[in-house]
Amino acid sequence: MAANGSPTVRRLRLGAELRRLRRASGMTSHQVASLLLVSQSKISLLETGRRAINPRDVRDLCELYGVTDQSFVASLMRMAKESGRQGWWVAYGDVPYGVFVGMETEAVSIHSYEPLVMPGLLQTPAYAEAVIGETNPHITAEQAAVRLEVRLRRQHRAHHPARPFRLWVVLDESALHRTVGTADVMREQLEFLDRISAQPHITVQILPHAAGAHPGLSGQFSILTFSDNDAGVVYLERFTSDLYLEKPADRQPYHFMYDHLQAQALAPEQSRQFIRDTVRIHA
Structure with missing residues (x-):
């Protein structure tokens, strides 16, 4: 998965991938929020790219969704890390x-x-x-x-x-x-x-x-x-x-x-x- 792009685009792509993994696992966002002891709105914001996500959260979500390909998990964690970088417009x-x-x-x-x-x-x-x-x-x-x-x-x-x-x-x-x-x-x-x-x-x-x-x-x-x-x-x-x-x-x-x-x-x-x-x- 490409990790190139602005922080905004990375978050959107990462959020879409996490949403796909959740749906493939058969879980609802409410169920995920309950298991991780977070609000459902946080899961929604992560999946729509409206909120930055850290690599640890990505790891926990992948584990919850039963993702076993560790190289794939690592690529998602790298994308999460890079998505935290600020774009040039933030300085304004x-x-x-x-x-x-x-x-x-x-x-x-x-x-x-x-x-x-x-x-x-x-x-x-x-x-x-x-x-x-x-x-x-x-x-x-x-x-x-x-x-x-x-x-x-x-x-x-x-x-x-x-x-x-x-x-x-x-x-x-x-x-x-x-x-x-x-x-x-x-x-x-x-x-x-x-x-x-x-x-x-x-x-x-x-x-x-x-x-x-x-x-x-x-x-x-x-x-x-x-x-x-x-x-x-x-x-x-x-x-x-x-x-x-x-x-x-x-x-x-x-x-x-x-x-x-x-x-x-x-x-x-x-x-x-x-x-x-x-x-x-x-x-």
Whole structure:
């Protein structure tokens, strides 16, 4: 089992493996909690990757589940040890979307639908600053500066040719016309979107208003895949809390939705021309 990845991804993978082992043993989470003299919520948090786990707990759980392959147990214990390491974003304090940043850092591909604004990985500094400031009027200038720095650092993998990953964005036409910041900021953002979408590992498709009703009307979502997890995670961004879908039955509808969005959107080259035409509107 691969142990590569951010602490967040390691915890998710480890939690999923522990959940699989528990189910294979025929035990419920309540039974496990009772035998180990811990709360059922702790078992649930461990299995969903929301709580760090130490190697000793992994050893105890494997023993309880009847796992006899000691090399396999050792690999899980190593993953538990490595999952305790902190990601780079932790140094910035209580950063919103910290769990997502951890996943994004180690994703091998991201397929995202954005209905209202440019995706964070493709925002210019000026556009990002305007988005953060105008959508979060309650935060201080210092908090806004930290969020901006984190957002720009997140872009390193997307923009660095030595470590690219596959980024595919279906962007609703509304995001091109919504003026964020000033007209100059918007024009710079659109010109940047045109340039960066020409890179081989980045694809941008515009979903025009003429496409009418479509599966993305329910809101933004992203599909992330990892090198050691073919299924991946579906991420739904919400104002007060985020949702991460890991079960195949929960994820599959979003894969179907994305297929339909790609089919309804303009082809990549047509999309770039659409962006250029919109630049002239903002000129």
